[in-house]
Amino acid sequence: MSKEPDRLFAQPLPQVPDFAFNEDVVRVFPDMIKRSVPGYPTIVENLGVLAAQFAQPNSVLYDLGSSLGAVTQALRRHVRTDGCRVIAVDNSAAMVERCREYLNGQDSMFQELLPVEVVEGDILALQFQPASVVALNFTLQFIAPEERLALLGRICQSLLPGGALILSEKLRFNDLEEHALLTDLHIAFKRANGYSELEIAQKRSAIENVMKPDSLEEHRERLLAAGFSKVVPWFQCLNFASLIALP
Numbered sequence: 001m002s003k004e005p006d007r008l009f010a011q012p013l014p015q016v017p018d019f020a021f022n023e024d025v026v027r028v029f030p031d032m033i034k035r036s037v038p039g040y041p042t043i044v045e046n047l048g049v050l051a052a053q054f055a056q057p058n059s060v061l062y063d064l065g066s067s068l069g070a071v072t073q074a075l076r077r078h079v080r081t082d083g084c085r086v087i088a089v090d091n092s093a094a095m096v097e098r099c100r101e102y103l104n105g106q107d108s109m110f111q112e113l114l115p116v117e118v119v120e121g122d123i124l125a126l127q128f129q130p131a132s133v134v135a136l137n138f139t140l141q142f143i144a145p146e147e148r149l150a151l152l153g154r155i156c157q158s159l160l161p162g163g164a165l166i167l168s169e170k171l172r173f174n175d176l177e178e179h180a181l182l183t184d185l186h187i188a189f190k191r192a193n194g195y196s197e198l199e200i201a202q203k204r205s206a207i208e209n210v211m212k213p214d215s216l217e218e219h220r221e222r223l224l225a226a227g228f229s230k231v232v233p234w235f236q237c238l239n240f241a242s243l244i245a246l247p
């Protein structure tokens with residue numbers, strides 16, 4: 001994995017462009033996401049532990065919006081169920097290329113790993129195969145809000161009995177005081193991880209048009225409307241959370 005530090009927003013930019021998962025972001029992504037998302041390493045590792053409980057023999061495990069494959073690698077560390085394979089999907093060519101390099105490196109060292117197919121494509125256009133685990137780890141927030149319900153409906157339809165969707169997202173809060181407090185604490189988290197006020201402000205304007213977080217209540221209602229029978233939050237750190245949704 002690249003160890004390059006994230007300094008993408010360290011210098012004043014005349015105009016801050018909309019955030020995109022391009023080559024520049026790919027180079028610093030492991031550092032960026034760890035220093036920006038409270039609880040990210042815990043979520044990723046335990047996503048593997050949870051997935052091992054839901055994985056069904058001879059089924060597909062999806063990593064949707066896989067970026068550099070952190071979730072895929074956690075699935076490989078924890079899932080031991082016979083005949084499972086991972087399909088990792090991302091629509092950023094730069095992410096997919098680097099993800100394939102990392103995974104090919106692993107494949108050449110370890111023979112017992114779950115097979116992985118990395119697909120460059122739009123998850124909104126995916127024909128889902130019967131799956132036991134679907135991970136959307138900080139991906140749904142980048143999908144246009146009007147597309148989210150239909151996508152979750154297709155995921156629910158594809159899930160096998162005993163399977164699960166694991167959905168991690170940044171949250172917004174309907175209570176304005178709660179929203180302001182957790183936003184301030186998230187900024188303090190970024191500051192403590194070495195980001196300057198300028199970096200924090202420029203990153204915020206870069207993501208505000210492309211990343212639209214929902215509240216926990218909106219997630220729960222939409223998941224139920226999409227056909228899921230049960231929604232169980234299993235992790236929250238500040239304004240970032242992860243949920244299990246059962247078909």
Ligand SMILES: C[S@@+](CC[C@H](N)C(=O)[O-])C[C@H]1O[C@@H](n2cnc3c(N)ncnc32)[C@H](O)[C@@H]1O
Pocket residue numbers: 021033044064065066067068069070071089090091092095121122123124136137138139142143
């Ligand atoms: C915040 S990153 C996900 C992080 C990753 N899951 C992890 O845990 O390290 C969001 C990813 O979703 C991808 N993405 C956004 N919209 C997508 C779409 N419609 N289809 C496929 N991938 C998409 C982006 O290219 C990006 O790599």
Ligand SMILES: O=C(O)C(=O)C[C@]1(C(=O)O)C=C[C@@H](O)C=C1
Pocket residue numbers: 032033036037138170203204207211
């Ligand atoms: O909320 C923020 O400030 C973030 O930087 C969040 C977030 C995310 O949740 O995906 C946004 C973009 C980067 O991929 C890493 C982190």
